[in-house]
Amino acid sequence: MYVSNFQELTTITSFPKSEFTRSTVVRTGNYRTVADSIRISQTAWLYDGPGIVEKTTHRVGLLTGLATKSSPTFSNTEAYQIVNYGIGGMYHPHHDAFEKPLWGPPNKNDPLELIGTGDRIATWMFYLNDVKVGGATVFPNINARVSVKKGSAAFWYNLLPSGENDHRVLHAGCPVVIGSKWIGNKWIREGGQMLQRPCELSP
Ligand SMILES: O=C(O)CCC(=O)C(=O)O
Numbered sequence: 158m159y160v161s162n163f164q165e166l167t168t169i170t171s172f173p174k175s176e177f178t179r180s181t182v183v184r185t186g187n188y189r190t191v192a193d194s195i196r197i198s199q200t201a202w203l204y205d206g207p208g209i210v211e212k213t214t215h216r217v218g219l220l221t222g223l224a225t226k227s228s229p230t231f232s233n234t235e236a237y238q239i240v241n242y243g244i245g246g247m248y249h250p251h252h253d254a255f256e257k258p259l260w261g262p263p264n265k266n267d268p269l270e271l272i273g274t275g276d277r278i279a280t281w282m283f284y285l286n287d288v289k290v291g292g293a294t295v296f297p298n299i300n301a302r303v304s305v306k307k308g309s310a311a312f313w314y315n316l317l318p319s320g321e322n323d324h325r326v327l328h329a330g331c332p333v334v335i336g337s338k339w340i341g342n343k344w345i346r347e348g349g350q351m352l353q354r355p356c357e358l359s360p
């Protein structure tokens with residue numbers, strides 16, 4: 158799904174520089190997050206709170222039909238991950254889902270706080286600015302490409318209805334050639350979607 162005219166969050170490219178740190182990736186196996194040359198960018202987190210951010214998340218819920226509400230004890234989505242790529246910044250082909258079973262044994266030290274919230278069932282990705290050259294998002298397994306356009310968004314499911322990883326949505330952020338690129342990722346978790354998108358035995 159491609160959505161345009163979604164300007165609300167585009168103002169947040171003025172986020173304080175001090176909040177950004179080098180982006181990390183999640184290591185399958187121990188689920189620790191580490192810096193890696195497959196992802197060159199800076200990251201900051203924007204938490205849902207009253208006002209524009211919460212309204213935007215509500216709208217994401219209306220458009221996707223998925224539960225996006227957060228409460229102090231349970232969250233259907235992660236905070237917005239604001240990502241900034243400079244020239245040459247990119248993200249190699251990867252999956253957003255962790256491939257971690259939803260109903261695994263409890264682990265209070267789980268660094269990804271997956272217990273109760275599940276895997277990343279879907280990705281909502283805002284394009285917060287225009288990039289002069291480069292920076293498209295590509296899906297090599299399905300020959301799809303989404304070009305960057307300020308105020309637009311891309312949405313896709315990472316998991317099949319069975320809960321398994323959907324390998325069709327392998328994707329990458331192409332290198333920025335001229336300019337810089339700002340995106341806002343909203344990862345929607347699997348746990349609260351049992352009525353919105355019930356799981357099925359077959360994919
Ligand atoms: O920058 C992009 O176009 C893709 C970003 C992405 O896939 C991610 O942050 O997980």
Ligand SMILES: [Fe+2]
Nearest residue numbers: 251252253328
């Ligand atoms: Fe991704």
